[in-house]
Amino acid sequence: MQHFWLAGINYKKSDASARGTFAVSNDQYEHLLSIAAKYGINEFFILSTCNRTEIYGFAEHAARLIDFLCEVTTGDATTFIETAYIKNGQDAIEHLFHVGAGLDSQILGDYEILGQIKNAAKMSKAQGCLGAFLERLVNSVLQSSKAIKTHTALSGGTVSVSFAAVQYIREYFEGASFTPEMKCPACQHIAVPATIDRYIAPTDVTDKKIVLLGTGKIGKSTCRNLVDYLGTKNITLINRTESKAAALALELGVMSAPITALDTELATADIILVSISSPEPIVLAKHFAGNGKKLVIDFSIPCTTEEAAQQLPNVQFVDVDMLSKIKDETLQARISEIPKAKAIIESLVGEFMEWYNMRKHVPVLKEVKSKLQEIQISAEEPHEEKIQKVINSLAVNIRNNNTPGCHYIQAINEFIA
Numbered sequence: 001m002q003h004f005w006l007a008g009i010n011y012k013k014s015d016a017s018a019r020g021t022f023a024v025s026n027d028q029y030e031h032l033l034s035i036a037a038k039y040g041i042n043e044f045f046i047l048s049t050c051n052r053t054e055i056y057g058f059a060e061h062a063a064r065l066i067d068f069l070c071e072v073t074t075g076d077a078t079t080f081i082e083t084a085y086i087k088n089g090q091d092a093i094e095h096l097f098h099v100g101a102g103l104d105s106q107i108l109g110d111y112e113i114l115g116q117i118k119n120a121a122k123m124s125k126a127q128g129c130l131g132a133f134l135e136r137l138v139n140s141v142l143q144s145s146k147a148i149k150t151h152t153a154l155s156g157g158t159v160s161v162s163f164a165a166v167q168y169i170r171e172y173f174e175g176a177s178f179t180p181e182m183k184c185p186a187c188q189h190i191a192v193p194a195t196i197d198r199y200i201a202p203t204d205v206t207d208k209k210i211v212l213l214g215t216g217k218i219g220k221s222t223c224r225n226l227v228d229y230l231g232t233k234n235i236t237l238i239n240r241t242e243s244k245a246a247a248l249a250l251e252l253g254v255m256s257a258p259i260t261a262l263d264t265e266l267a268t269a270d271i272i273l274v275s276i277s278s279p280e281p282i283v284l285a286k287h288f289a290g291n292g293k294k295l296v297i298d299f300s301i302p303c304t305t306e307e308a309a310q311q312l313p314n315v316q317f318v319d320v321d322m323l324s325k326i327k328d329e330t331l332q333a334r335i336s337e338i339p340k341a342k343a344i345i346e347s348l349v350g351e352f353m354e355w356y357n358m359r360k361h362v363p364v365l366k367e368v369k370s371k372l373q374e375i376q377i378s379a380e381e382p383h384e385e386k387i388q389k390v391i392n393s394l395a396v397n398i399r400n401n402n403t404p405g406c407h408y409i410q411a412i413n414e415f416i417a
Contacts, residue, residue: 001356004133005062006085006092007069008047008054011106013083016050016319020302021075024048025277026123028072033127039068043131045124045138047099049116050161050218050301050320051106056096056134062086074279074302093137093352097345100141101148102155106324109159109334114145115217136355144348151344152337157330162222164323165297166229169271172295172316173205206232211269213262213283214276215239215248218299222273227252236265240276267291274298274305281306288312297323 009022024032024046036044044057046069055069063077066084070077087095095104100117102109121138124130130138149155212223215237226235235254239245242258249256257265266272266287272294274283285308288294297318298305310317 001089003058003060004056004089004092005059005065006054006056006087006095007062007066007080008052008085009080009083010052010054010085010104011321011324016301016303016321018075018083019051019053022048022053022070022073022080023277023301024053024069024072025279029120029123030127031072032068033124033129035071036068036127036129039064041065041068042129043134044068044129045120045134047117047120048301049113050299051110051113052099054099056092058133062088090349090353094345094349096137097141097144097349100145101341101345102145102159103338103341103345106320107159107161107164108331109154109156109337110161111145111149111155112160112162112217112221114142117141119217132359133356137352140348140352144345147344147348148341152340154334154337154341156334157328159334160221161299161320161323162218163225163229164326165222165273165299165318166225167326167328168297168318168323169205169226169230169295173208205230205271206234208232208234208270209268210235210271210273211238211265212236212273212275213238214274214300215245216275216277219273219275220248222275222299223248223252223254227254236269238262238265263287270295272296274300276300276304278304280304281309283309285309285312288315 009019011019025048029046029048032046036042041057041059041064044055044065047054047056053069053073055065057065059065063081066077066080070080073080096117098104100114102111102113105113117138121130121134125135210226210232212219212226212235215223219237219239223235223237227233233252233254235252237245237249237254237256238259238261239256240259242256245256248254262282263286266283268291270293272283274296276282277300279302281304283296283298283305285306288296288309289312292314294312294315295318296305296309296315299320301320303319305317309315
């Protein structure tokens with residue numbers, strides 16, 4: 001437990017631009033998984049989303065994990081540490097439970113994080129970097145988060161950036177009146193001021209051409225929300241793998257286009273949503289110059305919209321940090337659910353720690369079982385069933401009394417008797 005560490009950065013101390021320098025793409029993650037053994041890191045996983053980059057794993061100290069992570073990022077370890085949080089042992093465990101529940105999300109109750117945790121663990125397991133401890137931990141976090149979603153209202157209302165984008169589009173095209181106080185102090189882009197009811201009649205944007213670039217998890221969720229809550233199918237999907245965009249388009253009754261048509265599609269679009277991983281900008285100023293007003297919402301970390309494109313007078317640019325500032329009338333209701341969520345987490349953390357404490361006694365249990373099997377060899381009749389019964393009794397006694405040495409002797413006597 002003393003060698004289990006978490007090191008991460010998130011939206012609380014770093015903006016989208018800074019987080020982008022430490023974002024880890026799937027390809028970079030695969031590379032780290034392939035070289036982990038060379039660094040002496042055998043069990044770890046990395047959670048890299050628009051809100052955070054975190055590495056969980058075993059090492060002598062967190063600095064080892066940080067250096068390893070920064071092997072593939074454009075940001076360096078020294079810069080990472082300046083805004084990082086580092087947690088050890090049970091503190092690191094509890095943090096992951098809070099992340100999985102959406103309690104640590106930029107938008108309180110964000111449930112999309114659960115899928116991202118599952119995917120991160122799956123990739124690590126596929127390369128043999130997810131041992132019994134981390135696999136059990138991730139499964140416990142998933143169990144906790146599902147219980148919170150079932151038994152609380154923490155995930156009600158606006159709880160994801162994909163739905164926040166739908167709210168922003170609705171507000172933008174309703175022509176709300178904005179004042180200087182409603183602008184983001186960092187970049188002076190317009191921020192959404194109004195409270196929106198999730199279930200009011202959708203704004204008519206069917207005459208607006210929407211291009212959605214990237215059909216990963218966030219892209220799929222965004223497309224479904226556009227169809228369900230804005231009532232439009234005037235949407236064109238573009239993805240590097242054309243077949244994925246075509247399949248989602250067929251499922252939702254929208255259109256798709258090949259990546260080779262990107263220039264034409266962006267030039268003629270009114271709304272562009274970007275959810276694609278790339279080390280270099282993909283959405284460029286040349287796509288928009290002289291092509292009418294554009295609303296560009298970029299979920300990507302690092303941002304894949306060229307800075308020059310963001311500054312064009314005909315472009316309204318929005319990133320994930322701005323989306324998180326959308327006011328939502330369900331927020332207060334979600335805040336009131338936090339104590340219930342924390343109670344569920346406390347219970348599941350307790351169960352996980354009980355499991356961990358029992359694992360410490362596995363060597364003793366194995367030794368006793370081996371000794372009993374040796375005794376059985378000299379016996380006239382096999383006693384496998386009796387051996388297992390004794391081992392089960394021993395495990396219960398150790399858990400209840402935490403005195404494995406005494407119970408070792410008791411188990412031997414029990415078997416002989």
